[in-house]
Amino acid sequence: MSLAAQVLIEERFVRERMAPPSRFGDKAFQWLTMAMAMAVVVLVILTGWQLWRGSSLTVEKFGFHFLATSTWDPVAEQFGALPFIYGTLVSSLIALLIAVPLSIATAVYLTELAPLWIRQPLVSLTEMLAAIPSVILGLWGIFVMVPWLRDYPFPFLKHYFGWIPLFTGPIYGPCMFAGGIIIAIMILPIITSVSREILRSVPDLQREAAYGLGATRWEVTRIAVLSYARKGLFGAVILGLGRALGETMAVTMVIGNTPQIAASLFKPGYTLASVIANEFTEATTDIYLGALFEIGLVLFGVTILVNLVAQFLLKTMTTTTSATRAVQ
């Protein structure tokens, strides 16, 4: 073999070895992962579209009256969602009134006041509370919490505060108040962990400045930490509200499931999520099913709106990662 031929072969060999690798694998992988990420976008659109399509029948027939009337009579095909909207709002409000002070105080304790050794165990326990499935909390609610509430705190409230319309009337057991309390338990962990994340993101310089002025631990918390974190804490509360509005199983099991608008918290109520859970499989006519789809649409729209506000408030306060880590 001549030298020239040998050089030629060598050169070809080298060129083949050194050729840039095929870009096919890279392109394919990038497209694949991108498709998967886009699935999230598709899901949101699909959900909205599906709910909208499912409820078109009732949207056409009832229009805005659906949201403003309170007759829910599947037999007569009259559908008004007002009692459910009312029930959802009132039970969530009760839940927030109970859960917000407790969880923010807990977050303050966990980040500012508690001895260091106790913090991690307590944090783990609040996370464990978040892991309890809703249906199990509901089970506990039916058989333990509701009978206890009926026997002790409710008669007490009725006896001493019966002059307030909220605490009048017969006490059945399952009622709006019980629903609110169970939702409160469900949203305690999320408000606590998001608030904790918010408080931890307050720069230490804030605290040091207050300590430097001779403040006590609590004064530092109040002046330098809480006032700084106000907006973020508000975001945590709104996020909790979002969860409260959509809570389904536990509430369904203790709220009494009666579509009515009553002043007394001892009366049974009904929520948007509960009515879907209870009546969806019973909906035999198209219009009935459509009404339940529309309730789903309302719930979807409202929770998105609430979450938007919460995200906005949290974003201005912390970096997105730390806040969303707490969310999960």
Place this chain on the structure above:
Amino acid sequence: MRKSSGRADNHDWRKIKNALASTGTFVSAVLVIAPLGLVFFHLLVNGASSVNWDFFTHLPKPVGEAGGGMANAIVGSLELLAIAGVIGIPVGVLGGVYLAEYGSARINSIVRFLADVLNGIPSITWGVVVYGLVVLRFKSFSAYAGGLALGLIMIPLILRTTEEVVLLVPNGYREAALALGVSRWKTIVHIVMKTASKGIITGILLALARVGGETAPLLFTAFGNRFWNHSLSQPIAALPLQIFTYAISPYDDWHRQAWAGALVLVTGVFCVNVLVRILTRGRAASVV
């Protein structure tokens, strides 16, 4: 004289307020954790006696007959989780990898935001959507529908955790691999994802534990079944569904079974959570 004593009073008062705040917030923390202890206590008291061999091996008995078990519901839940995993894990993990490795800032912020929106919407919404998409179309409740509903819930959860842990992998690893001439996708799969595998698995496990306890999305997708499920296109039992059905029934026997089922479900969910805690021990301190 007077002034200084006033100051001392003031100082004492501030100390008292400090002590009050510490005690008050401590009491709040106890109140927040109390339901956890109470639920556990009652689960053990009411459920432990009914958790026996029969519970794991037998079908539910008809009303009036004592005994029986939830074998079909336990297996059903596992089948549903398997279907959910097949849907949720690849989409969530690869989507998360895209956000961490490829996506532009703009696309990322949109996808991330929408994933958070999806995480925030009530789980029952998924039941309604899947009912419209699958059950109405195929005219039957099915294991596929239930699994799909759970899988869809898993997607945004896994996507967000995967993105986060993949972002934590130091850039030096990627550069080293690329400098050796490894193609980009192989670098991502073999170096980056492998380094982050512990975190990715943690995210997957947490998502499974979360949807394993979900009831609402299954009510009108998987629907429940009193017998063994022989085909995935038929209705299927699930542990949370069975607990719900039994809890709202008027029979004492069924209530006992509901408590037993709840104890089993909670034990499963908590085991996963403890496992996750063990997996992530040490990582929490160093990276997060």
